[in-house]
Amino acid sequence: MTHSTPRVWLITGCSNGFGRAMLEEVLRNGEIVIATLREPSALDDLAGKYLPTQLLLLPLDVTNEAQVKSVFAQAKDAFGHVDVVYNNEAQLFLQELEAIPIDRARALMDVNFWGAETVSFEAVRFFKEENQKGAGGMLVQVSSMAEIKGIPRPGFYTTTKAALNSFTEVLAQEVLPAWNIRLLNVHPGFVHVPTLSCEGLEPPALCSWEPAAATPKARCGWDAFVSSDAASEIEAVTQRVWSVTQMG
Template identity: 50%
Template sequence: MSSSSRVWLITGASSGIGFEMARCALEHGDRVVATLRKPSVLDSFASAYSETQLILVKLDVTNPAEIKQAFQRAKEAFGRVDVVLNNAAYGVIGEAEAVSDDLARPMFEVNFWGAVHVSQEAVRFFRDENQPQGGHLLQVSATVGITAYPNTAFYGASKHALEGFSESLIKELPPAWNIKGTIIELGGFATGMTSAIQFAPRHPAYPVTDSIHHKIREVWETRPQDSARLLRASDPAKGVQKIYELTQLDNPPLRMPLGKDSVSFIQQFAAELTKSAEEYASWSDNIAYEVPQE
């Protein structure tokens, strides 16, 4: 193990992007703290590595005490943490009117508040525990955190909230701390995430149409194994290699779209927003607040 190898702490490492990122980092000679709610899920995978390369840590990101314990385990095992992949999340699908609080609120606890608490501990650890100071926080968001789609109102809202929090947090960090932050805008990837999607019952007031969004929901519900083909999904193993390359940049971007669909949707969103800003710019010309004269 090279003395220059980095230490990764990955949340949601049981499958998908989290699992592939752990495997990618290990293949590059880095060390990994893979966190997940049920560590036994990765026992077979972990058996191929020594504890000087990989440790599995139980972590439910809705439990702040377990977050702190996970970082402490990382310090005990490897002395520091260089990269945090804040990845744990799941989706709730359904029309905005159809999704109950009982479905939406637990998702926010994971996707937003869990990610917030991991981020706060990551920044504290990078600053106060690492010697020398520094680290890279990778916030795993999604294209729906930039531009929303039908049937993803609450999942998109959780990612929009994470976007706002993350951008503010990253911009607050003094350069002297040597802490970098990047929000990764994932497009569709052929992962096992579809098995973790929760579906609200269809709202009876909304017609079933031939739109792509209804077709995707139908496939997710009835033939999830076909969803990658329908979505023209990207390969997670290839995607995490790009994330790895991102962490090697001296000046990584604030946001990185990943996947052809993500790039296309975000470009379209940016063009439409710019068009509106230009078209209606004059509407703001004469609305300045006039300070009352005393």
């Protein structure tokens, strides 16, 4: 479906990975982006190529509810409406569950689940109350195939994505049809993104080196996978998501 006027997108986590890829895809297709990330200077290369009427860069920490609300308010001031929210901000670290301090695990949940939840609720409110009545909008949740089955090392990451998936399924049932709000839950498989090569942030658990442990095999398999060409290219996944947002 071709839209008669350019849609306005609000994308979180634009510094790299899926956020950056979707940002570039949307701009390439002539639509408007409010790009949010912790350090907007990371997008200086794009800022010089587009007018503020095409690309607006805003700082955002999704764990800060006041800042989330402020970003949506600035979007309203700048463009009058938001049509698509691409809820992408997330973090990943690879480590055995036993080796991860609980405060670091909580911090991961704060970003990947509570941060995504905060953006989701503000998006739904905005679609209902700030957009033209009945216009609604689309909320795209970037989850992960990893949430379907837990695997050693990204255990807390998969837990956050499983929680987000359940939340999104319920939210999709609870929004009223009259609001015209559509939710799209995206579950990418293994894709070449910077986080694929990230290292554990804590020393590995002692048990991880035991021959009978699951993690040595998982480490070897992961390292071999990252260095192979088996992962999908992020552009192909992003283009597919883009095409789905064009429907309806």
